[in-house]
Amino acid sequence: MGRILAIANQKGGVGKTTTAINLSASLAAGESKTLLIDMDPQGNAGSGLGVPIRDLECSIYDMLLNVDEAGAGIDVASFLHRTELKFLDVIPSNRDLAGAEIELVSMEGREFRLSRAISCLREKYDHIIIDCPPALSLLTINALVVADAVIVPLQCEYFALEGISELMNTIELIRGSLNPTLALEGILLTMFDSRMSLANQVVEExxxxxxxxxxxxxxxxxxxxxxxxxxxxxxxxxxxxxxxxEGYLSLASELLQREAARKVA
Ligand SMILES: Nc1ncnc2c1ncn2[C@@H]1O[C@H](COP(=O)(O)OP(=O)(O)OP(=O)(O)O)[C@@H](O)[C@H]1O
Ligand SMILES: [Mg+2]
Structure with a gap:
């Protein structure tokens, strides 16, 4: 059974998408079967892997709106795109997804739509990585509901930890209701520049x-x-x-080591 990891931080521009793409690709380079799912209407995860996202025939928008309670009503395979890496597939998104956000609000099972749609994919991949938008929105909640764990990128900048307690509260709330086993996989420090004393302070903090x-x-x-x-x-x-x-390959191996250690324990 594959592990599902959401890359989340409601703060914009902290390195979520860069991490989602390059952690996925690094895992795939090590022959771990990986799926990257883009839950951000900006669509950068798919386009960053070379998928032309403007006119997607089957976009994740259709997936979320049409999936039924039993996970049927959609053909999951039609949403998958291959990439240049043999072990990496992607479910891209585009602007359409911004509409789904609004339509979902009044729909039955609105927090469980992604979970229903992708649960059948769990056994096909070793890792499923979800790139979240910069908001604690229904799209992010759908990701946190299906995820086993969250990775939170923090940019080594002023106010890096600002808003982090809000994110931790959301994770706590979801644990208390919609997904009791949701774990915090880790905090990832991004855009680190050792020449800046501020960056070192953020790491310490x-x-x-x-x-x-x-x-x-x-x-x-x-x-x-x-x-x-x-x-x-x-x-x-x-x-x-x-x-x-080097950084992302090292992150992938650190993640795999942590997972292996947990299995033994
Ligand atoms: N380690 C890095 N070194 C240099 N540039 C980086 C690094 N990580 C990210 N960037 C750049 O910083 C910008 C923001 O990164 P990214 O898109 O990954 O953040 P994000 O959290 O996904 O943003 P958003 O909240 O808009 O989705 C991008 O232009 C990206 O290329
Ligand atoms: Mg992004």
Missing amino acids: ARTHFGDHVFKTLIPRNVRLSECPSFGKPIVLYDLRSKGC
């Missing part, structure tokens, strides 16, 4: 606050990471020797 929940891996600020989406490639296919690539 995060470690004081969240202890072992903070991943040992720090994702460096690296221009190659910001370039590769415009080529529709994850960093492993764009610049394998870059510091950014």
Whole structure:
């Protein structure tokens, strides 16, 4: 059974999508069967992997609106796109998804739509990674309801921890009602620049606050990471020797190690 990980932080521009794409690609490069699901109407996760998202025949919008209580009513395979990496598939999104957000509000089982739609995919993948939008919206809630655990990217910047208690409260609320086993997989520090003393302060502050929940891996600020989406490639296919690539490969192996250690315990 695959593990489902949501990449969430309601703060914008902290590295959610960069992490979703490059963690997925790094896991896939290690031959772990991985699916990336884009729950953000901005559509950057799909386009960053080279999927032309403007005119999707079957978009995640249709998936969420048409799935029924039994998980039927949709053909899940029609939403899957292959990528350049053999072990990585993606379910892309686009602007249509912004409409789903509004339509879902009045629908039956509105928090469980993604869960119903993708539960049959769990056995086909080792990891399913969900990229969330920058809001604690119904789309993010759908992701947190189906996820086993959450990864929270924090940008090593001023106010990095601002709003984090709101996110932790939401996770707590969801644990108390819709998904009792939802875990915090880890806090990931992104865009780290060791030359900035502020960045080092943020790392320290995060470690004081969240202890072992903070991943040992720090994702460096690296221009190659910001370039590769415009080529529709994850960093492993764009610049394998870059510091950014090193960062995400190390994150993938840290995640796999944690999972293996948990299995033994
Ligand atoms: N480690 C990094 N080094 C350099 N640039 C980065 C890094 N991580 C992310 N970026 C750049 O920062 C910007 C924001 O990153 P990203 O889109 O991943 O954030 P996000 O949290 O998904 O944003 P949103 O909240 O809008 O969905 C992008 O232009 C991205 O290319
Ligand atoms: Mg994003």
